[in-house]
Amino acid sequence: MFRQASRHLARTLRAGARPFSTDLSAAPTTDSAFVESWKKVIPNIEPPKTPSHFMQPRPPTASSIPSKITVNFVLPYASELSTKEVDMVIVPATTGQMGVLPGHVPTIAELKPGILSVHEGNDITKYFLSSGFAFIHANSVADIIAIEAVPIDHIDPSLVQKGLAEFTQKLSSATTDLEKAEAQIGVDVHSALNFALSG
Template identity: 75%
Template sequence: MLRRATALLGRSVLAGRSRSFSTDLPAAQTADPSFVEAWKKVVPTAEPPKTPLAFMKPRPPTPSSIPTKLTVNFVLPYASELSGKEVDMVIIPATTGQMGVLPGHVATIAELKPGVLSVHEGDKATKYFISSGFAFIHANSFADIIAIEAVPLDQIDAASVQKGLAEFTQKLSSATTELEKAEAQIGIDVHSALNSAITS
């Protein structure tokens, strides 16, 4: 029943029209009216589910000139490190290499690897070590950075990093299954990146 309802909703909502995925959302829009109408036809007794539009603040449109500041949202699964913070630049550890993001950056999605995220405001740079995640750079000079784990660089204990690196190296040499090898290799990669971050 649910599978049939989903299929009907998908056909009725998407039939004959294309959807825009722009961040330039109108302020009053909170739900897609055609989706709500289709939902009520198929499941009249239940309230329609909320869409992301119900939880997101509308983003400003892409400006005609490049703004002077980049607006950054930096979130973890359990906390928000930065929310709507206006900065000069961020440098993110993308899987393709270090990536500097300035106001007016082209819209990009980047996968993040273990490394240092630097947030620059004037002469001051705040640095975090992040484990992994994604960065969404929008054309309107907003950057959303979502990390699995992050810690300020000045709070990392060098002795603990060395100990962890030694432990995971030992685990890799004694691993007998592919799963154990993969887990040990991930530990080595993260601790190597941690070591590189605090020694450079």
């Protein structure tokens, strides 16, 4: 029965009965074409809710760009920054360093090991992040969630060099896929730490 409903739905969509729209400013609506198709095939079971049912309207975009961006920076065990208004943050996204200013386009970015820089006037605070996500909202709010983070001036360069040497050795002697993966993660993190301290 479910196969029949999905085939019927696919035919309906191909026929162009349901227009595609990326406009999220309207309130969520019921997908009437889907519900109608469902009830033809399975009249005794309520149709499931589609993703559009759960979508909320986008927040209104401010008429003018604020002068500061509000940053929330949290870890699983602590809140490093809470509603801190700053000039700019630079996050280590997997696609490269990403600078975030007030009025930035809404974005979700996966973070890789690297430096998070928080710029407030002439003051720059740097943290080393292991990984996480940055959520940039249309209202000039940036939520940065990291698995682990430490202020860059709390890192001991000699321990970084020692860790890099140990994980490089483990990588060269690894025999299983698990050992190789664990050693590669150690090499990547320590290499990023080493680069952060030298740069």
